[in-house]
Amino acid sequence: MSKKIVLLPGDGIGAEVIYAAKEVLEAISQKYHKVFEFSSYDIGGIAIDNHATPLPDETVEACKSADAVLLGAVGGPKWDNNPSDLRPERGLLGIRKALDLYANLRPVKGFKNLLHASPLKEEIIQGSDLLIVRELTGGLYFGRPSERLDDGNAVVDTLAYTRKEMERIIDKAFQSAELRNNHLTSVDKANVLESSKLWREIVEEKKAEYPNVTVDHVLVDAAAMKLITNPTQFDVIVTENMFGDILSDEASVLTGSLGMLPSASLAEDGVGLYEPAHGSAPDIAGKGIANPIAMILSAAMMLRYSFDMNEEAQAIEDAVEKVLNQNYHTADLKNDNNGKLVNTTEMTQLIVDAI
Amino acid sequence: MSKKIVLLPGDGIGAEVIYAAKEVLEAISQKYHKVFEFSSYDIGGIAIDNHATPLPDETVEACKSADAVLLGAVGGPKWDNNPSDLRPERGLLGIRKALDLYANLRPVKGFKNLLHASPLKEEIIQGSDLLIVRELTGGLYFGRPSERLDDGNAVVDTLAYTRKEMERIIDKAFQSAELRNNHLTSVDKANVLESSKLWREIVEEKKAEYPNVTVDHVLVDAAAMKLITNPTQFDVIVTENMFGDILSDEASVLTGSLGMLPSASLAEDGVGLYEPAHGSAPDIAGKGIANPIAMILSAAMMLRYSFDMNEEAQAIEDAVEKVLNQNYHTADLKNDNNGKLVNTTEMTQLIVDAI
Ligand SMILES: CC(C)[C@H](C(=O)O)[C@@H](O)C(=O)O
Ligand SMILES: CC(C)[C@H](C(=O)O)[C@@H](O)C(=O)O
DSSP states (O other), rough: EEEEEEEESSTTTTTHHHHHHHHHHHHHHHHHHEEEEEEEEOTTTHHHHHHHHSHHHHHHHHHTTTSSEEEEOOGGGTTSSSOGGSSSHHHHHHHHHHTTEEEEEEEEEEGGGGGGOOOOOOHTTTTTTEEEEEEESSSSTTOOOOOOEEEEEEEEEEEEEEHHHHHHHHHHHHHHHHHTTSSEEEEEEETTTTHHHHHHHHHHHHGGGGGGGGEEEEHHHHHEEEEEEEEOOOOOOOEOOHHHHHHHHHHTTTTOGGGGOOEEEEEEOOEEEEEEEEEOOOGTTTTTTOOHHHHHHHHHHHHHHOOOOHHHHHHHHHHHHHHHHEEETTTOOOOSSOOOOHHHHHHHHHHHHHH | OOEEEEEEEEEETTTHHHHHHHHHHHHHHHTTTTTTEEEEOOTTTTHHHSSSSSSSSHHHHHTTTTSSEEEOOOOOGGGTSOGGGSSSHHHHHHHHTHHHHHHHHOEEEEOGGGGGGGOOOHHHHTTTTTEEEOOSSHHHHSOOOOOGGGGGGGGEEEEEEEEEHHHHHHHHHHHHTTTTTEEEEEEEOTTTHHHHHHHHHHHHHHGEEEEEEEOEEEEEHHHHHHHHHHHGSSSEEOOOOOHHHHHHHHTTTTOOOOGGEEEEEEEESSOOOEHEEEEEETTTTTTTOOHHHHHHHHHHHHHTTOOOOOHHHHHHHHHHHHHHHHTTOHHHHHOSSSSSOOOOHHHHHHHHHHO
16 A cells, blocks of 8 residues: 655755655665655745745645655745744644644664764763653644734733643653653643643643553753753653753754654644754755755654554664664764765665665 | 841751851951841741741841842752642742842853863863853743633643843843853744744844844754753853743753852842752752852852952852862762862861861
């Protein structure tokens, strides 16, 4: 049976890394006799340029009838001064909402022979392997009102959640912990925010349903410290949208492998969207030197989560590991050990060959 | 002329470190012929125990008629399950609001011979010296509504600011940058939040008034990354309450000197409140081993900001530096170089002697 994959290259290096992921998926298709049908749509800045909106209806429709979506990245200085509704980020927020992608899964794991690029001391970062589960369609980023008041002399944003929205992401996190090392850290600001108090109550209620999972609660400010001082204490971290935005970006630089980190955004049972943790990197766009690995590993996550193709996903992950162990690296990764510098196409080809 | 100083020891190690700061101030008083009058009031958990409220009226009155306030720390597991209005943190939030302490200044600077305790590689943290200016009386922590809705099936918190509240903290940050290295990094989430858009507009408007200060804007998620990958790029960081809470705690662990970091919370022209960046550390409370230096340096900030006693403040800071250079350290600071381990009283006495 064929799988329909919608590609949303977006802006900056988006197109370069999406093309790399497609090449890798075609290698998988050949080797494992799978049929992938690709189609490509605009989102973000390029959609503003071509269609005067960051999220054209046809993009939403295509995603809704796809089996999975791969997204490159959105945004760039060209659109930075646009009015709110003509900002590339609106496309990303819009597609998350339209597909009800409430669960953002961001694994952070160091690659052994890239750890030297970590800003942290080796003894601190070594062995860290965590998964951040971020709520993605609620809270401050979507709350209403979000507007100027009092003739522009005041402003308000709204952090709103329903109990149901909290329950489903907390369930997802418990389930993720069961598939990993059975430990869940719930992050909130329950000593101040009412929303965090409800969050913490729900985590406490749900504990009974997942007796194998140990749980602790950490305040968001303390979590920002512990990620740095003791990252190995974490297995799965679950938190609301904005805290998750900040903490997952913080976590993404710990291992020195930002260009390697994939992410999955999942709906309750609909289509999933997969994108690299890094952004559109306008400074290197078009140069052909972007690191495609985060995007390629996002494609592997797609095979695993959306298509149940575990063997195929593993084949991609093993190929990446193999190429890195051969000391190949892209320009974003300094390499102390006489590494071999390659560009986007070369890195992609190496991974394809390893498959 | 005598200066009235209100001491708010609070909970956990609060009393131990407040007592240390008082000793040091008495040494200053002797040496420089200054008169300090001390009085002590309850706040936080101990106030809940003694007065059934985390912030008794007499505490507020005493602070309002003081020349400055020194606060130890609030909170502890004993009160963690109390209802919202009987939580120790409410005392802290309440006194901030009552004194209109809108500007929280948190310097983060490594001590040369403690840098080995940093989780970051030495080449990354070396030379970093930054000041976080956090808005302290607005935003999510004080916004209304903050409540359950729909029979407890939904919840809302409110991120509200007036233009005036933003202007005064942004002014404070520009002025702080002028006293330092003339660079200001404004942190927001202007690609999503309306409040951040207004914030960014005001920073842009104010630029003209401070022509010597260079300004950049960084998104909060990117800031959480850059603090780790490149902390030396920052001079002054200014941001709203919640972002400031997270980023200042994140920054506080970078240099390996959390137990050394002071903070000042200032009003437009009223009384200032000074407290260590660390918390109440219930696990070591009562053991006499807490590191008093953050509190002692907070007292130095008080001399400088509230009393204009620059020479006296410098005398404290020099004394601390001297004692550290003699390789004395408290239990929180691992010391690789045959350091001499001392307890709270001994460390305090060493600093007093050095004055
Ligand atoms: C681009 C932006 C709206 C987005 C977010 O904050 O959610 C991004 O930072 C991310 O983390 O995916
Ligand atoms: C105790 C808590 C309310 C407080 C805050 O979040 O403001 C603390 O974390 C701080 O940073 O001073």
